[in-house]
Amino acid sequence: MSKPTFQAEWEEIEKEYQQLQETHKVYRHKLEELTNLQATCSSSISKQRKSLKDLRHSLKKCPQTCDEKQLKLIADIKSQIKDKEHVFFDMEAYLPKKNGLYLSLVLGNVNVTLLSNQAKFAYKDEYEKFKLYMTIILMFGAITCLFFLNYRVTDEIFNFLLVWYYCTLTIRESILISNGSRIKGWWVSHHYVSTFLSGVMLTWPEGQMYQMFRSQFLAFSIYQSKSCGCLSRRQLYPL
Structure with missing residues (x-):
């Protein structure tokens, strides 16, 4: 049976x-x-x-x-x-190690070391894709803000997006550096400065001074997004 x-x-x-x-x-x-x-x-x-x-x-x-x-x-x-x-x-680059001050403040003692070359290159590709997609979104956002000359809500959304974007970049770049990427120091410093400036624009009260700097900041944001998107990964972190 x-x-x-x-x-x-x-x-x-x-x-x-x-x-x-x-x-x-x-x-x-x-x-x-x-x-x-x-x-x-x-x-x-x-x-x-x-x-x-x-x-x-x-x-x-x-x-x-x-x-x-x-x-x-x-x-x-x-x-x-x-x-x-x-x-x-x-x-x-293939061993767990203590995070630097910035990563410790943001992530704590989480191990961010990737143990294989495949995982390291995959993370770099994700970083590049994130940067490319956000560059397109930010350029579109800056152009949109230029059409709404006195609409503070669009400015605040755009500036908040900039702060989030640059903060995210600094975290991802710190993880890449922990995994052996030799990212140029000026590139990382540029993102810290950009985070600070975006935060200033986000919290700047409405007024004549704000309107004077607004158009310059938006134009600079468009130029910055375009120029940064053109940099090759070999310029940023040669292997």
């Missing part, structure tokens, strides 16, 4: 469930191994950095008593120390 259909389905589900439990057990074990390896690597890098710092300090005293051959050796060691520091930077 053959088994009822529901019994066969249940047995199949139970079998897959047992396999899932075994797979998850292996995953938990591998995850624990990965966490231990991460801690070991981070500790070793910190120890190496301290040793190199002490060595560099010792080398500064040597030229006073060293001959030409030793001076050449010291120069070679200093060059290798610089190379090692670059290697440490690349290693840390």
Whole structure:
């Protein structure tokens, strides 16, 4: 007598469930191994950095008593120390680390390190798409505000959107930097300044002074969105 259909389905589900439990057990074990390896690597890098710092300090005293051959050796060691520091930077891009002050204030101690190149490049692509879409929206918003010359509500919506946009950019860029992207410092600083200026325009009371600066700020916003959208990712964060 053959088994009822529901019994066969249940047995199949139970079998897959047992396999899932075994797979998850292996995953938990591998995850624990990965966490231990991460801690070991981070500790070793910190120890190496301290040793190199002490060595560099010792080398500064040597030229006073060293001959030409030793001076050449010291120069070679200093060059290798610089190379090692670059290697440490690349290693840390794949290791969990404490967030900087800005990310700590915004996100707390959440780990933002992406562990694979695929995940890092995917996040960069998302950043680029976000910037492109928002550039189009902001240009449309600025042009709309120019048509409503004395309509403060549209200005407030546009300025609030600018504040949100630049705050979001600074957070995303901080995450990219934590994952090894060498974003230009002037680019990040520009977004901090833009956040501040947008906040000033958002909270500026209605009046003659506001109307004097309004058209200039909107024109600058259009130009800024257009010029920033034209920058290639290689200009911002060369790999």
